[in-house]
Amino acid sequence: xxxxxxxxxxxxxxxxxxxxxxxxxxxxxxxxxxxxxxxxxxxxxxxxxxxxxxxxxxxxxxxxxxxxxxxxxxxxxxxxxxxxxxxxxxxxxxxxxxxxxxxxxxxxxxxxxxxxxxxxxxxxxxxxxxxxxxxxxxxxxxxxxxxxxxxxxxxxxxxxxxxxxxxxxxxxxxxxxxxxxxxxxxxxxxxxxxxxxxxxxxxxxxxxxxxxxxxxxxxxxxxxxxxxxxxxxxxxxxxxxxxxxxxxxxxxxxxxxxxxxxxxxxxxxxxxxxxxxxxxxxxxxxxxxxxxxxxxxxxxxxxxxxxxxxxxxxxxxxxxxxxxxxxxxxxxxxxxxxxxxxxxxxxxxxxxxxxxxxxxxxxxxxxxxxxxxxxxxxxxxxxxxxxxxxxxxxxxxxxxxxxxxxxxxxxxxxxxxxxxxxxxxxxxxxxxxxxxxxxxxxxxxxxxxxxxxxxxxxxxxxxxxxxxxxxxxxxxxxxxxxxxxxxxxxxxxxxxxxxxxxxxxxxxxxxxxxxxxxxxxxxxxxxxxxxxxxx
Amino acid sequence: xxxxxxxxxxxxxxxxxxxxxxxxxxxxxxxxxxxxxxxxxxxxxxxxxxxxxxxxxxxxxxxx
Numbered sequence: 001x002x003x004x005x006x007x008x009x010x011x012x013x014x015x016x017x018x019x020x021x022x023x024x025x026x027x028x029x030x031x032x033x034x035x036x037x038x039x040x041x042x043x044x045x046x047x048x049x050x051x052x053x054x055x056x057x058x059x060x061x062x063x064x065x066x067x068x069x070x071x072x073x074x075x076x077x078x079x080x081x082x083x084x085x086x087x088x089x090x091x092x093x094x095x096x097x098x099x100x101x102x103x104x105x106x107x108x109x110x111x112x113x114x115x116x117x118x119x120x121x122x123x124x125x126x127x128x129x130x131x132x133x134x135x136x137x138x139x140x141x142x143x144x145x146x147x148x149x150x151x152x153x154x155x156x157x158x159x160x161x162x163x164x165x166x167x168x169x170x171x172x173x174x175x176x177x178x179x180x181x182x183x184x185x186x187x188x189x190x191x192x193x194x195x196x197x198x199x200x201x202x203x204x205x206x207x208x209x210x211x212x213x214x215x216x217x218x219x220x221x222x223x224x225x226x227x228x229x230x231x232x233x234x235x236x237x238x239x240x241x242x243x244x245x246x247x248x249x250x251x252x253x254x255x256x257x258x259x260x261x262x263x264x265x266x267x268x269x270x271x272x273x274x275x276x277x278x279x280x281x282x283x284x285x286x287x288x289x290x291x292x293x294x295x296x297x298x299x300x301x302x303x304x305x306x307x308x309x310x311x312x313x314x315x316x317x318x319x320x321x322x323x324x325x326x327x328x329x330x331x332x333x334x335x336x337x338x339x340x341x342x343x344x345x346x347x348x349x350x351x352x353x354x355x356x357x358x359x360x361x362x363x364x365x366x367x368x369x370x371x372x373x374x375x376x377x378x379x380x381x382x383x384x385x386x387x388x389x390x391x392x393x394x395x396x397x398x399x400x401x402x403x404x405x406x407x408x409x410x411x412x413x414x415x416x417x418x419x420x421x422x423x424x425x426x427x428x429x430x431x432x433x434x435x436x437x438x439x440x441x442x443x444x445x446x447x448x449x450x451x452x453x454x455x456x457x458x459x460x461x462x463x464x465x466x467x468x469x470x471x472x473x474x475x476x477x478x479x480x481x482x483x484x485x486x487x488x489x490x491x492x493x494x495x496x497x498x499x500x501x502x503x504x505x506x507x508x509x510x511x512x513x514x515x516x517x518x519x520x521x522x523x524x525x526x527x528x529x530x531x532x533x534x535x
Numbered sequence: 536x537x538x539x540x541x542x543x544x545x546x547x548x549x550x551x552x553x554x555x556x557x558x559x560x561x562x563x564x565x566x567x568x569x570x571x572x573x574x575x576x577x578x579x580x581x582x583x584x585x586x587x588x589x590x591x592x593x594x595x596x597x598x599x
Contacts, residue, residue, distance in 0.1 A: 387572035397580040 009063035010133050014150035020174040028054050029340055031165060031178035033153050033191055035059075037068065037128060038308030038325035039184030040135035044082045045333030047144035048456070051340045054176070055139070056151035056167060062136070063129035065285035066212045069242055070319035071131065074410040074434055075326045076120040077509070081455050084134045085120065091134075092124030093241050097222040100404050104230050107392040108399045112407060117490045118437040119449040123407065125242045128322070153185065156194040156304070163303050180336060181304045184329070187292075189310035195301060201294020201364065204315065205255035206375035208289050209262055213272065215281035216245050225404035227374075227389055231274040236374050238317075238404070239275075246284055249275070250316070252375060259288040291315035291371060293364045300353045307332055312360040314367035317374060317405030324363050327410065328356050334456070334507035338531055343474075348532035351417050359411035366406045373403035410434045417506070419513035419526040427496035435509050438490035443483065450491060453478050454505045458527055465499040472524040475504070506530050539590035
C-alpha cells in the first residue's frame with residue numbers, strides 16, 4: 001500500500017525444481033512457507049542442523065519498504081549463531097538511548113543496556129530488507145536449504161503423519177508432501193486460511209502513519225517519542241534512525257483518519273514539514289496501519305506449525321513482532337531437528353507451542369498496555385494518561401508508568417523442559433531464559449564471549465574445582481577454568497557461580513538445569529527432560 | 536482479611552477533609568478532575584500495593 005518510490009532492491013529468479021516433474025509427489029522432511037526474516041531464520045537454523053528444508057515464497061524479490069527496523073539483543077544473538085550477527089551489527093545503527101517528550105519537553109529518558117560485557121548490543125536499527133538479504137545470502141551457502149521463489153502455497157491437506165501441499169508456479173501447480181509444514185507466511189497467512197483458523201484478540205481503532213524518509217540530519221542516534229507535540233497536536237509521534245540516512249517516523253492519526261487520503265505524498269510531506277522544519281527530506285516508504293494484538297489459540301495443528309506473524313500479531317511499539325518471530329523460529333528449529341534425528345519424539349513440538357504461546361501472551365500483554373497508553377480509548381482514559389505525563393517531571397513513579405513501548409526482551413520459559421532448581425541461585429541467569437552473555441578468554445588467550453562457546457547444541461558448563469562432573473554422551477562440555485577463563489569475573493557474577501557448579505544449556509542457549517553439585521545421572525536426566533522424554 | 540483500611544485513619548478527619556476541599560477551592564470542574572486524577576496516582580503509588588489499590592477501586596466503583 002501507499003506511494004512508494006522505493007519498490008524492491010533485490011530480485012531472485014524462479015527456477016523449476018525436479019520435484020515438479022516427479023511422477024509421484026516427493027516427500028520432504030520440512031517445508032517452510034514464507035521467506036521473510038522468520039521463515040529464513042528457521043530454514044537456516046534447520047539447515048545448519050542438517051535437516052533438509054524446502055523454503056517457498058510467493059514473491060521473487062525483497063525490499064518493499066523498511067518494515068521491521070528494530071532488532072533486539074536476543075534476536076541478534078540468534079542471528080549471530082546463524083552466522084550473520086556481526087555483519088548486521090556492523091551494517092545497522094546501534095542505539096540504546098530512548099527519550100520521551102511531553103509536548104516539546106523532555107520528561108524521561110532510558111538506557112537499554114547499561115551493563116557491559118555482552119557481545120551484542122541492546123538494539124540495532126536496520127531495514128528489514130537488509131536483514132532478509134543477509135539471511136538469503138546465508139541460506140544460499142547451506143546445501144540443505146532449497147529456496148524456491150515464486151512458489152505459492154495453494155492447497156494444504158493434512159494427513160496422518162504428513163501434509164500434502166499444492167504449490168502454484170508460473171509453470172503450473174505441483175504436489176509436494178512434507179513431514180512438517182512450517183507456516184511463516186506472515187499476518188495474512190495462506191496456510192492459516194487454508195486450515196480455516198481464526199485469530200482471537202483485539203484490533204485497535206487508531207490509525208498510524210508510518211513514513212520512512214531519507215534525510216541528512218545531524219540528530220543523535222536515539223529513539224524519540226512525543227506525546228502531544230506542538231507539531232502534531234493531540235497525537236503521538238515516534239522518530240528512529242536507520243542506516244543510509246533513513247529515518248522512521250510514526251505519527252498517530254486517530255480513529256477517524258482516512259487511510260487513502262493520509263497516504264498522499266503531499267499530505268504526508270506537509271505533516272512531516274511541521275515536524276522537521278526546513279530540513280530537506282525525500283519520502284521512501286509510506287503506510288497507514290491499524291494494529292492488532294491477537295494470536296492463534298494453538299500454534300501446532302498436527303504437522304502444521306505456525307511461527308511469527310502467521311501465529312501472532314502485536315503493535316509495533318516495543319519491537320515485539322519480528323523479534324518474537326525469530327525467537328519462535330529458533331525455539332522450533334532445534335526441536336524439529338531433534339525429532340528429525342530421532343533424539344526426541346514428535347511430542348517435543350508441543351513444548352514449542354507451550355513456550356511460544358507464553359511468549360506471545362507476554363508480548364500481546366505488553367503491546368496492548370503500550371497501545372492503551374499511547375492511544376487511550378476515551379477522554380476519561382486520556383485524562384488519566386495525561387495526569388501521568390503531567391506528574392512525570394516531578395515524580396519518578398510517574399515516569400515509570402509512561403509507556404511508549406516496553407522494548408522486547410526474551411521470555412523466561414515456564415517450561416516442563418526445565419529441571420526445577422534444587423538450590424537457590426542469585427545472579428541474572430534465570431532457569432528457562434537465554435544465557436546472559438559475558439566475556440570469556442580461550443586457552444589461546446583469544447577474547448570471546450560465553451554465547452559463542454555454547455552454540456547450537458546441548459552444552460554443559462561447569463566451574464573448575466570442587467569435583468565438577470563430566471558431561472554425558474551427546475552433551476558438549478565447557479569448563480570455566482580449563483577450556484575458557486572467566487576473564488572479567490562476570491560469569492561468576494551473572495551465574496552466581498561456585499566451585500563445582502554446573503549449568504546445562506539447550507541448543508537454543510536457554511538454561512534448562514543447574515546445580516551446585518551435579519552428577520552424570522542428574523545431567524543426563526535433565527537433558528532427557530529437555531528433549532521431552534518422560535522421566 | 537481485607538487489606539484495605541476503611542476505618543478512619545486520621546486523628547482529625549475534619550481537618551483532612553478540609554485539606555482536600557481547600558485544595559480544589561477555585562478550581563473549575565475540569566481542573567478539579569485533573570487534580571483528582573493526579574492525586575489518585577500519587578496516593579496509589581504511595582500505597583504501593585496492587586491488592587489494596589484494586590480493593591480501593593472496587594469500593595470507589597460501588598459508590599458510583
